Amino acid sequence: MPSIKVIGAGLAGAEAAWQIARHGIEVELYEMRPIKTTPAHHTDCFAELVCSNSLKGAGLENAAGLLKEEMRRLDSLLMRVADQVAVPAGGALAVDREKFSASVTKLLEEHPLIHISRQEVKDLPMSEVAIVATGPLTSDELALEIQKMTGEDALSFYDAAAPIVTLESINTDKAFWASRYDKGDPDYLNCPMTEEEYRNFYNELIQAETAEVKGFERSKVFEGCMPVEVMASRGEQTLTFGPLKPVGLIDARTGKRSYAVVQLRKENREGTLFNLVGFQTHLKWGEQQRVFRLIPGLEQAEFVRYGVMHRNTFLNAPKILKSDYSLRQAPNLFFAGQITGVEGYVESIASGLVAGLNAVRRINNQPTLLFPAETALGALARHLEGSPSVNFQPMSINYGLLPPLEKRIKAKKEKNAKISERALAKLEEFKAAEGLS
């Protein structure tokens, strides 16, 4: 009996394994947890939701809702289980995370065609048909293998996030509302610094203790999400030409420009939370509180989230993958999930579904599938071809062709429902033509 290897039983791998098995093909499913875990996972279950329990919008007038509906129509296991364990969440599909992953695990474990090995895979299977779905936290050794194989020297990057503070804890006697050059509404809160205050802040910042991030190298951070302390270490004035630049920010109360300004931007619609713009950081949490409270106006700041940094492994998909999720240089090897550059739970599951179907096609010597561009699945797959909205940055790659659809969704719900209707009709046509059930 031919079989297909699936490496990683996260969201993409679990869905891919199911799709393969339901086509009557044996699956060897490899998962390294609990023998080796990742910094984000907490359980040994498959398809663990590592952070939020939301699978985004449920309605058909939004892109994520359409993507989920298309998956249901292709007998997605994860969608079926999600619907069974849904919890009330307004217009979103949210799930009981424990029931969700426990149920997926049980169904895969009980499937007669799925053989599970709890072990870390360290080599890429080159001769047989296989899917790599090891996620943004792919184990180091395998990541190195992928890097060697693809020749990419930019497989692994680090994402950093800025801290968030409450509005009520900001001293608005010191901070002032304005947007740079008075463009648009004065939506930012600005904390002005004198030269002395800046120097004091700068000296504390460059000496503050950072949290340890295994394997972190400064060279592997995108300029766009460079931690503030790393940027500061380039020179005393770097921040005043970067996130703390004072140009175009005049405090109406004094009519003057300050030596440096820290800007805070609304984090939520209610405007009760603000993030420190450009303050991505991996300082220790206690140090974040100590140093950032030196900023005038933030002396009493209450931090609802501290800045964090995590590894994010992904491929330069437009360069090395085909839009059927296979590797250009090794067509039997497919990639799925966040490692391909897709962002989010739902998108990871969807890529696993399509990669699973295509691996089946490959082993049966049939041409692989390319879903029509009008469908959400087709739009998602096209991010692999490097459609214009795709750039080589983690967490910024969305649906490829879907943003225009999403824009239209905002404009008119009814119109969007029609777009979705057409997408689903196209999907049904495609299913019939390709003999998909």
Ligand SMILES: Cc1cc2nc3c(=O)[nH]c(=O)nc-3n(C[C@H](O)[C@H](O)[C@H](O)COP(=O)(O)OP(=O)(O)OC[C@H]3O[C@@H](n4cnc5c(N)ncnc54)[C@H](O)[C@@H]3O)c2cc1C
């Ligand atoms: C910290 C964090 C928070 C996130 N929060 C959200 C969120 O709230 N909402 C959202 O939509 N998206 C979120 N994402 C993004 C993304 O949707 C998830 O990471 C998603 O789980 C990706 O699915 P995946 O299948 O690609 O990877 P995963 O679900 O991570 O699955 C990969 C699996 O492969 C296993 N594995 C790794 N290496 C090996 C190996 N060598 N051998 C065997 N097994 C291996 C891992 O143990 C894991 O089980 C988050 C990502 C991170 C890192």
